[in-house]
Amino acid sequence: MPERMLQFVRVSQETPEKREVATRRADFREIYEEFDPPRARTQASRCSQCGVPFCQVHCPLSNNIPDWLKLTAEGRLEEAYEVSSATNNFPEICGRICPQDRLCEGNCVIEKGFESVTIGAVERYITDTAFEKGWVKAGTPKSENGLSVGIVGAGPGGLAAADMLRRQGYAVHVYDRYDRVGGLLIYGIPGFKLEKHIVLRRWKLLEDAGVVFHLNTEIGRDLSFEALRRRHDSILIATGVYKARDIGGPGAGLPGIVPALDFLTASNRQGLGENVPEFLSGALDAGGKNIVVIGGGDTAMDCVRTAVRQGAASVKCLYRRDRDNMPGSIREVKNAEEEGVEFVWLSAPEAFLGDATVTGVRAARMRLGLPDASGRQSVEQIEHSHFNIPADLVIKALGFDPEDLPVAFGEPALGVSRWGTLKVDHKSFMTSLPGVFAAGDIVRGASLVVWAIRDGRDAAAAMHAWMKQHATVAVAAE
Ligand code: FAD
Ligand code: SF4
Ligand code: SF4
Numbered sequence: 001m002p003e004r005m006l007q008f009v010r011v012s013q014e015t016p017e018k019r020e021v022a023t024r025r026a027d028f029r030e031i032y033e034e035f036d037p038p039r040a041r042t043q044a045s046r047c048s049q050c051g052v053p054f055c056q057v058h059c060p061l062s063n064n065i066p067d068w069l070k071l072t073a074e075g076r077l078e079e080a081y082e083v084s085s086a087t088n089n090f091p092e093i094c095g096r097i098c099p100q101d102r103l104c105e106g107n108c109v110i111e112k113g114f115e116s117v118t119i120g121a122v123e124r125y126i127t128d129t130a131f132e133k134g135w136v137k138a139g140t141p142k143s144e145n146g147l148s149v150g151i152v153g154a155g156p157g158g159l160a161a162a163d164m165l166r167r168q169g170y171a172v173h174v175y176d177r178y179d180r181v182g183g184l185l186i187y188g189i190p191g192f193k194l195e196k197h198i199v200l201r202r203w204k205l206l207e208d209a210g211v212v213f214h215l216n217t218e219i220g221r222d223l224s225f226e227a228l229r230r231r232h233d234s235i236l237i238a239t240g241v242y243k244a245r246d247i248g249g250p251g252a253g254l255p256g257i258v259p260a261l262d263f264l265t266a267s268n269r270q271g272l273g274e275n276v277p278e279f280l281s282g283a284l285d286a287g288g289k290n291i292v293v294i295g296g297g298d299t300a301m302d303c304v305r306t307a308v309r310q311g312a313a314s315v316k317c318l319y320r321r322d323r324d325n326m327p328g329s330i331r332e333v334k335n336a337e338e339e340g341v342e343f344v345w346l347s348a349p350e351a352f353l354g355d356a357t358v359t360g361v362r363a364a365r366m367r368l369g370l371p372d373a374s375g376r377q378s379v380e381q382i383e384h385s386h387f388n389i390p391a392d393l394v395i396k397a398l399g400f401d402p403e404d405l406p407v408a409f410g411e412p413a414l415g416v417s418r419w420g421t422l423k424v425d426h427k428s429f430m431t432s433l434p435g436v437f438a439a440g441d442i443v444r445g446a447s448l449v450v451w452a453i454r455d456g457r458d459a460a461a462a463m464h465a466w467m468k469q470h471a472t473v474a475v476a477a478e
């Protein structure tokens with residue numbers, strides 16, 4: 001029987017079951033179980049089909065959420081998948097790792113006093129079912145159009161663009177310095193949020209569609225940017241942001257103080273079955289150690305929870321503001337606390353202790369002051385409030401900045417903003433170089449997967465429009 005909608009009065013909010021803390025601490029598998037079909041239908045039926053769906057307004061992809069919720073409630077899952085995949089290249093990934101509490105679900109206006117519809121879990125359920133049933137097909141084009149694009153970066157931004165352009169008949173070549181496809185989806189985000197096989201099956205589908213991947217190929221080192229431009233009718237730069245923000249102070253250079261992404265990448269590679277020397281030597285292994293992670297964003301949350309799974313003796317997260325003012329998702333803080341992480345709020349490191357290697361962090365207590373120009377409360381140190389925390393491994397998770405791309409690519413005419421991100425025309429997505437476009441974190445600064453997908457889709461549409469006008473002429477003239 002199809003479910004009737006508007007069931008929020010009768011049916012309470014339910015998320016898929018979380019695995020027991022003791023078992024999830026011991027492995028890197030995702031922590032949420034899959035919805036079972038009746039529960040997914042019932043939860044979808046809670047949607048009140050708003051006339052102005054704020055969930056959709058606050059989804060960066062403008063996903064047609066009410067429609068696919070209704071189709072799910074009616075058991076019409078194949079149609080739900082069609083609707084959901086029309087606006088999102090990787091709905092099963094967004095369903096798992098979007099910070100829904102800040103996006104779609106946080107803006108669900110079901111009715112005062114009732115908790116939001118569990119949109120992300122239903123989105124994941126729809127696409128996982130579509131994969132199981134064989135409804136997800138490679139985006140092979142009906143015909144080739146004779147034009148070729150080069151995409152630098154195989155993260156979600158580059159992959160979304162590759163998918164869109166390949167479907168339109170372009171020969172699509174994706175270049176990445178890494179040996180696997182996925183960018184931060186594969187080497188940044190840990191398996192307990194997004195299992196690796198989910199990313200790998202998208203890689204396979206794109207290859208099946210005819211996308212050509214040139215891995216272990218760093219543009220600017222293994223192949224010049226100039227040579228790349230000669231190879232293709234247009235270029236998309238989707239290289240992400242990787243320069244870790246550093247921390248100063250006495251002892252900051254001691255061995256045992258490591259950047260977050262080195263730690264996470266080593267763990268992800270180890271999980272993918274590689275033997276990572278820095279992990280095996282213990283330098284990037286939290287096992288048996290007292291761990292201090294510095295930072296309050298999603299990267300810091302991933303580090304603390306990875307350290308727990310590696311068998312750390314203790315894991316503390318040091319953040320200078322409080323829980324309400326942290327940039328990371330509150331859902332992830334809750335998960336981390338359940339798993340045994342201790343948050344030391346309103347505390348900032350001042351110095352690192354130790355001789356041959358780090359043995360502790362000297363920190364000071366902070367208090368929140370008046371809001372600054374951005375509206376965020378400033379932080380100030382409380383005098384004589386120092387305290388020491390023992391630490392065998394300190395992980396710095398303070399955010400990322402872009403690399404100097406004009407230098408790395410040997411292309412000084414590539415325009416950048418004062419933050420080092422690539423400047424693009426906000427409508428055409430074109431950089432200062434004709435026929436060179438950009439998308440994702442390299443344009444926005446460190447952001448979200450869903451925004452990278454949105455940018456990749458928009459940039460692909462802009463590239464298509466530009467090539468229709470310019471590239472055919474160039475090809476004919478050759
Ligand atoms: P990336 O994913 O960074 O991909 C860029 C690719 O370009 C990489 O594969 C890189 O190897 C390649 N590249 C770079 N330079 C070159 C070159 N010169 N030549 C060839 N290839 C090159 N977002 C969420 O929405 N939810 C989360 O839970 C979440 N968790 C995160 C956890 C961590 C630890 C981190 C670091 C980020 C997280 N994010 C999360 C943010 C999200 O991962 C990024 O916003 C997103 O991946 C950006 O996509 P992108 O395609 O722009 O870049
Ligand atoms: Fe929500 Fe993200 Fe899905 Fe949009 S893509 S509906 S924000 S989970
Ligand atoms: Fe349904 Fe909530 Fe979206 Fe309204 S805001 S359409 S109730 S999911």
